[in-house]
Amino acid sequence: MSHPEPEVAEGHSRVIDPVTTEIIRCALVQAAEDMNTTLIRSAYTSVIYEAKDCAVALLDHEHNVLGQSSGLPIFLGNLEECTRATERIHGRDVWQPGDIWVLNDSYIGGTHLNDVTVYAPIFVGGALAGFAASRAHWLDVGGKDPGGSMDSTTIYQEGLRLGPVKVYEGGKPCLPMHEVIARNVRFPDLTLGDLRAQVACARTGQRRLAEIIERWGIGAVLAARDEIFDQTERLERAQIAAIPDGTYEAAGMLDNDGIDLERALPIIVRIEVRGEEMTIDLTDCADQATGPVNCGAAQAIAACRVGYKLLLSGSVPLNGGSFRPLSVLVREGSMLGAVEPAACQYYYSQLGLVIDLVVKALAEAMPDRVAAASYGDSMIVQITGEDPRSGKLFVSQEATVGGWGAWLGGDGESCLINSVNGALRDMPIEVLETLFPLQVNEYAVRPDSGGAGRWRGGNGVIREYRILADSFLSLWFERSVTPAWGLFGGTAGAGPKVVLNPGRPGECELLKVNALPVTRGDVLRCESGGGGGFGDPAERDGEATRDDLREGMITGSRV
Numbered sequence: 001m002s003h004p005e006p007e008v009a010e011g012h013s014r015v016i017d018p019v020t021t022e023i024i025r026c027a028l029v030q031a032a033e034d035m036n037t038t039l040i041r042s043a044y045t046s047v048i049y050e051a052k053d054c055a056v057a058l059l060d061h062e063h064n065v066l067g068q069s070s071g072l073p074i075f076l077g078n079l080e081e082c083t084r085a086t087e088r089i090h091g092r093d094v095w096q097p098g099d100i101w102v103l104n105d106s107y108i109g110g111t112h113l114n115d116v117t118v119y120a121p122i123f124v125g126g127a128l129a130g131f132a133a134s135r136a137h138w139l140d141v142g143g144k145d146p147g148g149s150m151d152s153t154t155i156y157q158e159g160l161r162l163g164p165v166k167v168y169e170g171g172k173p174c175l176p177m178h179e180v181i182a183r184n185v186r187f188p189d190l191t192l193g194d195l196r197a198q199v200a201c202a203r204t205g206q207r208r209l210a211e212i213i214e215r216w217g218i219g220a221v222l223a224a225r226d227e228i229f230d231q232t233e234r235l236e237r238a239q240i241a242a243i244p245d246g247t248y249e250a251a252g253m254l255d256n257d258g259i260d261l262e263r264a265l266p267i268i269v270r271i272e273v274r275g276e277e278m279t280i281d282l283t284d285c286a287d288q289a290t291g292p293v294n295c296g297a298a299q300a301i302a303a304c305r306v307g308y309k310l311l312l313s314g315s316v317p318l319n320g321g322s323f324r325p326l327s328v329l330v331r332e333g334s335m336l337g338a339v340e341p342a343a344c345q346y347y348y349s350q351l352g353l354v355i356d357l358v359v360k361a362l363a364e365a366m367p368d369r370v371a372a373a374s375y376g377d378s379m380i381v382q383i384t385g386e387d388p389r390s391g392k393l394f395v396s397q398e399a400t401v402g403g404w405g406a407w408l409g410g411d412g413e414s415c416l417i418n419s420v421n422g423a424l425r426d427m428p429i430e431v432l433e434t435l436f437p438l439q440v441n442e443y444a445v446r447p448d449s450g451g452a453g454r455w456r457g458g459n460g461v462i463r464e465y466r467i468l469a470d471s472f473l474s475l476w477f478e479r480s481v482t483p484a485w486g487l488f489g490g491t492a493g494a495g496p497k498v499v500l501n502p503g504r505p506g507e508c509e510l511l512k513v514n515a516l517p518v519t520r521g522d523v524l525r526c527e528s529g530g531g532g533g534f535g536d537p538a539e540r541d542g543e544a545t546r547d548d549l550r551e552g553m554i555t556g557s558r559v
Contacts, residue, residue, distance in 0.1 A: 015223065016220055016223035016224050016227055020216070020220060020224065021223075021224045021227050021228060024212065024216060024220065024221060024224035024225075024228075025224065025228050025317070027212050028058060028066045028067035028209075028212065029067040029068075029069075029317055030067075030208075031058050031066075031067055031205060031208035031209060031212065032056055032057060032058045032066075032067035032068050032069040032205070033067075033069045033070070034204055034208055035056040035058065035069060035132060035134065035201045035202075035204045035205045035208070036054070036055070036056045036069035036070065036071060036134075036201070038197075038200050038201045038204040039054055039056060039134055039136060039197050039198060039200070039201035040052060040054065042196070042197035042200045042201070043136070043193070043194050043197045044189075044190045044191075044193030044194050044197065045138075045139045045187075045190050045193075045194055046427065046431060046435060047137050047139055047397060048136050048137065048194060048197070050425065050427060050428065050431050051137075051398075051399070051424055051425050051426070051427060052071070052423055052424055052425050053072065053136065053137035053399075053421075053424050054071055054072070054134060054135060054136035054137065055068070055069065055071030055072045055075040055079070055134070055135050056068070056069045056071065056079075056132075056133065056134040056135075056201055056205070057069075057075075057079040057080065057132075057133050057134075058130065058131075058132055058133075058205050058208070058209060059079075059080050059083060059130050059131040059132075059133060060129075060130045060131075060225060060320065061127075061128045061129055061130050061131075062320075063080040063083050063084045063087075063131065064080070064225075064229070064319070064320025065077060065079075065080060065318055065319050065320050065322070066130065066209075066225065066319065066320070067317070067319070068317075068318045068319075070422070070423045071422060071423050072135075072420070072421055072422050072423065072424060073306045073309075073419060073420065073421075073422040074111075074299065074302055074303060074306060074348060074351055074420045074421070074422075075111075075135055075302060077301075077302060077305050077318065077322060077323055078109070078110065078298055078299065078301070078302040079117060079119070079133040079134075079135055080131075080133070081108065081109060081110070081298045082101075082103045082108065082109055082117045082119055082133060082163075082164065083119055083131045083133065085103070085108045085164060086101060086103070086119075086163075086164040089164060090164070095121035095128055096121070096169075096170070097121070097123045097170070097171075098168065098169065098170040098171035098172070099120065099121065099166055099168060099169050099170065100118060100119070100120040100166065100167055100168035100199055100202055101118070101119050101120065101163070101164050101165065101166055101167065102116060102117070102118050102119075102162055102163055102164070102165060102166075102167045102177075102195070103116075103117050103119075103162060103163025103164045103165075104116040104117065104141070104160075104161065104162050104163060105161055105162070105163050105164075106155060106158075106161075106295070106296050106338070106342075106344040106347070107296045107338065107339060107340060108163070108164075108296060108298065109135070109296065109298060109299075110295050110296035110297065110298030110299030110300070110301075110302065110347070111135075111295065111296070111299055111344070111347055111348075112148070112158065112292075112344050112345045112346070112347050113141045113143070113155070113158050113159045113160065113161055113344070113345075114137050114138050114139075114140075114141050114148060114159070114345075115135050115136070115137055115138075116135065116136060116137075116138050116141075116162070116195075116198070117133060117134070117135045117163075118133070118134055118135075118136075118167070118195065118198035118199060118201070118202060119131055119132065119133035119134070119202065120132050120133075120168075120199075120202040120203070120205070120206060122205065122206045122209050122210065124209070124210050124213045124214070124218070125218075127218075129209060129210070129213060129218070130209050132201070132202040132203075132204070132205025132206055132209070133202070133205075134198045134201045134202065136194060136197075136198055138185070138191055138194055139187060139190060139191070139194075139395055139397070140159075140185050140186045140187050140191065140395060141158070141159030141160050141184075141185055141191075142159045142160045142184040142185045142186065143157055143158045143159035143345075144157045144158075145384070145472075145474070145514065145515050146186055146384040146393060146395050147382050147384055147395040147397050147474075148345050148382070148397075148474075149292070149345055149474075149514055149515075150258055150292070150345070150346065150382075150474045150475070150476050150512055150513065150514035151258055151259060151291065151292075151514040152291070152292045152343040152345050153259065153290050153291065153292075153343050154341040154342075154343055155340060155341050155342065155343060155344060156341060157343065158292070158343060158344065158345050159184075159185075160180075160181065160184040160185065162181075165177060167195065167199070168199065178192060178195075181195070186393060186395075187393075187395075225320070228319055228321065229319060229320045229321030229324075230321060231321070232313075232316055232317075232319055232320075232321035232322055233321040233322075233324045233325065235313060235316055236312060236313055236316075236321070236322065236323075236324070236325050236326075237276035237277075237325050238276075239312040239313055240273060240275075240276050240277060240278050240312065240325055241275060241276045243273045243278075243362065243365050243366065244273070244365055245273050245274055245275065246272075246273060246365070247270060247271070247272050247273075248270070248271040248272075248273070248361040248362055248364070248365060249268065249269065249270045249271070249361055250268075250269050250357040250358075250360040250361035251266060251267065251268045251269070251357070252266075252267050252353050252356070252357055252482040253265065253266055253267070253481045253482045254266075254267060254286075254293060254335075254349060254350050254353060254478070254481070254482075255349075255478050255479070255480050255481045255482075255511070255512075256291070256481075256512070257289035257290055257291030257292070257293045258291035258292060258293065258346065258476070258512050258514075259289075259290045259291035260290065260291070261512065264481045264482075265285075265286040265289060265293065265335060265350075266284075266285065266286050267282075267285045267286070267335075267336075267350055267353055267354060267357060268282075268284040268285060269281075269282060269354060269357040269358055269360075269361050270284065270361075271358065271361050271362060273365075276325055277325045277326075277327070278308070278325060278326050278327070279326075279327045279328075279329065280304045280307075280308070280326070280327070280328045280329070280358065281329045282300055282304070282328065282329060282330050282331070282334070282336050282337075282354070283329050283330065283331040283334070285331070285334050285335050285336050285350075286334065286335045287333060287334055287335065288333055288334060288335050288337075288338045288339070288342045289335055289342075290343075291343060291346075292343035292344060292345035292346045292347075293335060293346050293347070293349055293350055294335050294336075294338035294342040294343060294344050294347065295335075295336060295338055295344055295347035295348075295350070295351065296337070296338060296344070296347075297330040297332070297336065297337040299336075299347055299348075299351060300328065300330045300336035300337060300351070300354065301328045301330065302351075303351035303352075303354040303355050303420075304326070304328045304354065304358060305322075305323055305326065305328075306355050306419060306420075307354065307355040307356075307357075307358025307359055308323070308326055308358065309322070310355070310358075310359060310419070311358070311359060311362060311366060311369050311370065335350060336350065336354070346380075346476055348377070348378055348420050348421075349377050349378075349476070349478045351420055352374075352376040352377050352378075352418055352419060352420045352478075353376060353479075353482065355419050355420065356373040356374060356376060356405075356419075356484075359371060359373075360373065360485070360487070363487055363488075367408060367488065368408050370407065370408075370487065371404065371405040371406065371407040371412065371487075371531075371534070372405030372406050372407070372412065372451065372453070372457060372484065372485060372486045372487045372490055372531060372532030372533060372534050373405050373483075373484035373485045373486075373492075373493075373531065373532045374402070374403065374404040374405050374412070374418060374419060374458075374484055374531050374532075375402030375403050375404070375418065375460055375479060375484055375493065375496070375528055375529035375530060375531060376402075376418055376419075376478065376479045376484060376529070377418060377420075377476075377477070377478035377479055377496075378399040378400070378418060378420065378421060378476070379399065379400035379402065379418075379476070379477050379478070379496060379526070379528050379529075380397065380398065380399060380400070380474070380475065380476040380477075381396075381397075381398045381400060381463075381465075381475060381524070381526060382395070382396065382397045382398075382473070382474040382475070383395075383396045383436070383438065383465075383467065383471050383472070383473055383474075383518075384396070384471060384472050384474070384515075385437075385469055385470060385471025385472055386469065386470075386471075387436065387437050387469060388437060388468075388469050389437065394435070394436050394437070396427075396432065396435070396436040396438060398426065398427045398432070399417065399418075399421060399424060399426060400426065400461065400463060400526060400528045401415045401416055401417050401418075401426050401460075401461055401528065402415070402416070402418065402458075402460040402461065402496075402528035402529050402530065402531075403415075403416075403449055403450045403457050403458030403459045403460045403484065403493055403528070403529065403530035403531035404416055404419075404457070404458045404531040405451075405457055405458070405484060405486075405487070405493075405531040405532045405533075405534065406450075406451070406453050406455035406456055406457050406458075406486075406490060406531065406532065406533050406534035406535075407455065407534055408455075408534060408535075409455070410455055411450075411455045411456050411457070411458065411544075412450060412455070412456065412457040412458030412530075412531035412532070412533075412534075413458045413531075414445055414450065414458040414459040414460075414461075414530075414553070415445060415458070415459065415460070415461050416458065429443060437467070437468040437469035437471070438465050438466070438467060438468060439465065439466040439468055440463065440464065440465055440466075441464040441465065441466055441523070442462055442463070442464040442525075443461065443462070443463050443464075444461065444462045445459050445460075445461060445462070445552060445553065446459050446460040446461055446462045446494075446527050446528065446530065447459060447552055447553060447554055447555050448494070448530075448554050448555055448557065449493055449494040449527070449528075449529060449530030450493050450494075450530035450531055450532075450533065450553070451484065451485075451486045451490050451491040451492050451493040451530060451531065451532040451533035452486075452490065452491045452533045452537040452540075453486055453488075453489065453490030453491065453532075453533025453534045453535045453536070453537050453540070454489075454490070454533075454534060454535030454536055454537065454539040454540050455490070455533065455534045455535055455540075456490075456533050456537075456540070456548070456553075456554075457484060457486070457490070457493045457530050457531030457532045457533045457534075458493075458530060458531040459530050459553055460493075460494065460496070460527060460528035460529050460530045461527070461528050462525070462526070462527050463525075463526045463528075464523060464524065464525040464526070465523065465524045465525075465526075466521070466522075466523055467518050467519070467520065467521070467522045467523070467524065468520060468521075469520055470517070470518070470519050470520055471517075471518055472515040472516065472517055472518065473500070473513065473515075473516045473517075473518045473524065474513060474514050474515055474516070475498055475510055475511065475512055475513050476512055477496040477498055477511040477512065477526075477528075478496070478511075479495055479496060479529050480495040480496060480511060483495040483529055484529055484530060484531045484532040485532045486532035486533040486534065487532065487533075487534050487535075488534060488535050488536075489533075489535055489536040489537070490532055490533025490534045490535055490536075490537070491532070491533050491537065492532050492533075493529055493530030493531045493532050493533075494527075494529055494530050495529050496511065496526075496527060496528055496529045497509065497526075497527040498510050498511055498524070498525070498526050498527070499524075499525045500516075500518070500522065500523070500524055500525075501522055501523055502523065502525045504523070
């Protein structure tokens with residue numbers, strides 16, 4: 001059965017006034033925010049309701065973004081790839097009222113299997129009007145290690161790979177599919193709870209878009225959409241046109257792939273600006289690696305979009321007009337364009353580096369808009385085992401904050417989540433200690449970790465844990481080979497440092513490890529990297545240096 005396309009209702013014109021356009025724009029963005037709130041408040045696991053590892057989007061019937069909530073920037077303009085792929089595979093007529101779909105295939109959505117996208121068509125008056133989509137990190141998807149593996153070498157070790165498949169049909173749950181999910185994960189009740197939270201999110205999006213269309217009429221909504229997209233495109237093109245035509249390039253190295261710890265992997269970003277259009281070429285990066293540092297092309301494109309938005313139009317909300325002037329080239333079979341069976345668990349390490357390299361490449365052309373590099377990576381600390389308080393399996397999984405780069409006129413921010421993760425939050429100590437057999441001995445600014453400059457880089461953090469149960473430790477800390485560089489004379493920030501049992505027998509330094517046995521009473525000290533400095537350090541204001549000393553941002557060794 002074919003679906004009618006939305007039609008302009010009689011009496012509505014496709015010409016729309018600016019005030020109504022702005023009202024509809026805000027309504028669409030708020031609808032996405034309502035979806036995100038529903039997801040976070042309904043979630044069962046702390047990685048969503050505390051850390052907010054999720055993002056949502058409201059799409060039109062042509063899969064263009066109408067509104068996207070605050071969330072993980074790395075999903076910029078990316079969620080619609082799941083609805084597009086579903087339609088490519090099954091045809092346009094596959095969409096039916098009441099159906100809800102799920103997909104986590106790394107080669108389609110681009111991310112790791114833990115990032116699960118749930119999406120639903122939206123019908124208004126019998127016509128397909130759009131889609132509601134959310135992506136959220138599921139705590140466990142049944143891989144070889146609880147929560148995820150730092151040493152996987154194929155996608156098959158990383159867990160249950162789904163989609164696109166229905167989890168609801170005609171408004172009713174597809175119980176056999178729910179059973180498949182439950183039997184393949186370590187926390188079936190929590191996982192199905194998070195699935196239902198995403199379903200509630202989708203239904204919120206369905207209601208909100210229907211309300212908007214019913215209030216203003218499909219003609220006005222479509223006219224507003226067209227005007228919003230065109231406005232955004234004009235703003236984007238004007239920003240690109242202000243950059244001198246030319247080819248700009250920057251390169252960096254990923255530490256390693258988690259398997260061969262001695263081999264760094266190159267990433268080269270080449271940007272061509274011609275008039276009002278920009279092309280970002282990633283084809284010269286390393287071939288897909290043995291370890292889990294690969295990603296599908298959709299995520300590489302999203303990373304370039306983040307860097308692009310940071311520089312050109314950070315204040316302009318994301319929509320279907322945002323990336324019309326931008327093209328991204330990705331080579332199939334590369335680390336940034338992985339194909340089956342490449343492992344993709346830690347797909348975001350290289351993406352944070354790509355974002356910073358986009359900025360670095362354009363630094364000379366846009367010195368007043370760029371910032372030095374940030375600490376860059378999520379710096380994951382994962383501890384799993386049996387909780388002696390309950391006798392049940394636990395998985396504690398945290399992203400670590402760090403320092404951002406300085407810019408013309410300002411110091412870098414300290415103790416902030418990385419640009420890949422955006423609205424994601426580090427785990428509050430009180431929540432961590434309540435949920436898991438862990439104790440946080442220290443959580444403090446890491447002085448002197450930001451790079452020196454006329455404006456200094458932001459500092460990383462020190463976070464020290466005491467482990468209260470025999471368990472297994474996994475770590476993924478990056479940016480030691482290419483720490484956060486400075487710009488225009490600024491120095492690089494400090495790289496990360498992790499020590500198990502500092503000052504005690506068996507002390508060892510680690511950056512990447514998978515399922516290392518640790519015992520009750522062991523201490524783990526993690527120090528995240530700082531951001532790069534900007535400008536000549538000799539030109540720093542003396543009062544600013546004295547303030548840094550008073551506030552403990554630097555020590556006497558930096559004066």
